[in-house]
Structures are given as structure tokens and as C-alpha cells.
Amino acid sequence: MGKLKKRSVKQNIIAIVYDFDGTLSPHNMQEETIFKDYGVRKDEIWQKADHLVASGYERTLAYLKLLIHDKAFKEHPLKRDRLRHLARHITYFPGVPTFFPMIERELEKMAGVTEWGISIEHYLVSSGMVEILEGTRIFKYFTKAYACEYEYGMSGPIFPKLVINDTNKTQFLFRINKGKLNLREDINSHMPEQQRRIPFRNMIYIGDSITDIPSMTVMQRYGGHAIAVFDPSRKLPRRVMEMVKEKKVDHFAPADYRKNALLVKIIRTVLRKIVSSIVYRGSAGMSFDWVQSADE
Numbered sequence: 001m002g003k004l005k006k007r008s009v010k011q012n013i014i015a016i017v018y019d020f021d022g023t024l025s026p027h028n029m030q031e032e033t034i035f036k037d038y039g040v041r042k043d044e045i046w047q048k049a050d051h052l053v054a055s056g057y058e059r060t061l062a063y064l065k066l067l068i069h070d071k072a073f074k075e076h077p078l079k080r081d082r083l084r085h086l087a088r089h090i091t092y093f094p095g096v097p098t099f100f101p102m103i104e105r106e107l108e109k110m111a112g113v114t115e116w117g118i119s120i121e122h123y124l125v126s127s128g129m130v131e132i133l134e135g136t137r138i139f140k141y142f143t144k145a146y147a148c149e150y151e152y153g154m155s156g157p158i159f160p161k162l163v164i165n166d167t168n169k170t171q172f173l174f175r176i177n178k179g180k181l182n183l184r185e186d187i188n189s190h191m192p193e194q195q196r197r198i199p200f201r202n203m204i205y206i207g208d209s210i211t212d213i214p215s216m217t218v219m220q221r222y223g224g225h226a227i228a229v230f231d232p233s234r235k236l237p238r239r240v241m242e243m244v245k246e247k248k249v250d251h252f253a254p255a256d257y258r259k260n261a262l263l264v265k266i267i268r269t270v271l272r273k274i275v276s277s278i279v280y281r282g283s284a285g286m287s288f289d290w291v292q293s294a295d296e
Contacts, residue, residue, distance in 0.1 A: 011196070012118045012278050014107070014271065015176050015203045017215070020126040020133065020147075022208035023255065024096050026231050029128045030063070033086035038072045045070070060127050060165045064148060068157050077156025080131050087135030094232065095257030095264070100141035102259060107271055112279035120271075121198075125172045125215070127164050144181045146172045166211035170218045176203070177222075200224040202274050204267065208255070210239055216248050225270050229255035229263060 021028050031042045045066060052062035067073050095102075100122055107113055107120050124133060124145035133145050148164055150157035162183070164172070174187050179197030193199065200222035205215050208229050216226035230240050232254035243249050251270070253263035 010117070010282075011194075011199050011202065012116055012282070013198050013202065014118065014120045014274050014278075015123055015198045016103075016120065016267075017123045017125055017173065017176065017203060017205045019207040019212055019215075020124060020128050022231075023206055023212075023229055024138070024257075025090055025092055026233075026255070027091060029087075029090060029132050030067075032089050032091065033083065033132055034067065034078070036089065037082075037086055038076070040070075040072050058163070058165060060148060060163050061160065064150070064160045064163065068150075073156075078131075078150070079156060080150075080152055083129065083131035084135030087132050088137075090132070090136055092138070093229075093255040093257060095259070095261065097137055099257035099264070100138065103264070103267060103271075106268055107275070110272055110275050112275055116279055116282050118275055118278055123172075123176055125164065125169050127166070127169075127211070130162075144176075146175075167214050169212075169215050173200075173203070173205070173215060173218050201277060204270055204274075208240075210243070213243065213248050216243075220248075220250070225274075226250050227263070227266060227270075228252040232256045 018024055035042050048066055049062040053059050067078060104120055121143040122141050124142050126147040128147050130145060130147035130149045133139055133147055146164060149162040151159050151161040175181055177196050177198055177200055178187055178191050180187050203224040205219045206227045206229060219226045226249045228240050228243050228249040230237050240252055244252055251266045253266055256263055
């Protein structure tokens, strides 16, 4: 006769998932790096991308195609190392470079964090380019960064290896949720909630525009937290007001990541809520999954 064996599933990790352009940086990463380096006008490139979209191209694939086949890039193909080097030109919203170690220190001060071994992980999910992100000064803080990626040959990019758009971003939330971060791992098979590495209730998504709505919707549907940010040097954008009005987000704030800024206060509040939930569930014995096993 088999017996019930108690298996611990801690679920004591918190994940913050970020978009990049408009969320951590005020600009589009390609504009600050590739376009400036090649001397191409951003309005011309995006206009060409719009024409491709009008002809049936998916928007992200459209710009990736241009970065291979447009005249300037045919003459001088992109190089992976060059893209990483160009990342030094990326600008950030206030406080971003010091935010990650700061928020981890803030978490460590919260009651129950040490006792229950609670930790935090940071993830990037972007329609930008991973080769640029790898060269940023903040890349070291991320457990995993998902972004568009090329397959490279001797003369430069051959074909898009990974394409991320506003809709398929959501699969990466489930990868984080299930702990299946490698793209070779299947995420479609059922996994009981108790066995998921980071439950959605432990996750925060930070984005800036309507392209983030699918990810924010997934967060809210499964008990996670969604925060919208906007450029602090500008007025509250209509798109963010609409997201708030339609209840697509739980909170919104200027993209100011300095310690005493409103956004960081909101993140602290959400972290305290998540920590309290982890401590409560652990204390109540809800962090265990009962499974059938054979007698030993």
C-alpha cells in the first residue's frame, strides 16, 4: 500500500519582470545605438517598417528584416560584438542603474524574509535586441533576459532566431512561473500550481504601453501585479490613463527608480504584500504538496 509523502515546494521567490524601451529607458534601444552608429534616420526606418506591416509583415519581424536587408545594413552588416559595444549609449530613467541592488536591500529588511528564505529575481522580456541588452550596465542583474535575437554567420545576421512581440511575450511569463527558462523546455504540459517555481501571486510586471497589456492581463488574471510607468519628464500619457481606466494595471507612476520616488514606494508596498502572503502560506502549511509514493 502506498503512503502519502510530504514534499516541500517553497515558492519563496519573488520575480519582477520588466519591459525595457519606455520602461527602464526613455528611448528605443535601436535608435540610441544602431541608428546613430549607422547614421540612418529613425523616422525613415520606422516608415519602411510600417510599409512592411501594411503588406502583411508582423511588426517586430518587419524591423528585424530591415536591419538585415536595408541598404545601409547590407553594405555593413551588424555584428554581435558591435551591438554589445553600442549599448554604452543607452540612457536610463532616473535611478535605474542603482535600483536593483537597492530594492534587494529593501526586501531584506522586511519581516519574515530571512526566516523564510525569501529572495527576489529580475527578468527582462523585450521586443528589443538581446545583443544590445547584453552590453548594458544593468544586464548583470537579470536572472534571464528574453529579447529578439539573430542567428549570425561569418558576414553578420542571417535570420531572426527569436522574435518577441506584445502577444507572445506572455509565454515567457509562464516560463518564469514554471521555472522552465530554457527555450528547449516545454511549457505546454500541465503543472500543478503547487509545483510551480514562482507562482503568479509572487510576480510583478512593469511596462509602459498598450503593447504590455497582454502581459499585464495575464498577471492580473492569475493573481500577479501589474504596474504602468511613464516618462517623468512628460505629462501622464493618454495610453496610461486608458490602461488605468480600463483596469489593465494595478498601479501607475512616473518611471523614477530612485529610492524615495513614488514608483519605488509602490514596489515596496507590493513586495510587502507578497512577503506577507509567502509567510502566511508557509506558516499555515500551504507550501507543501502532498503526493502519493510507494512504501520505502
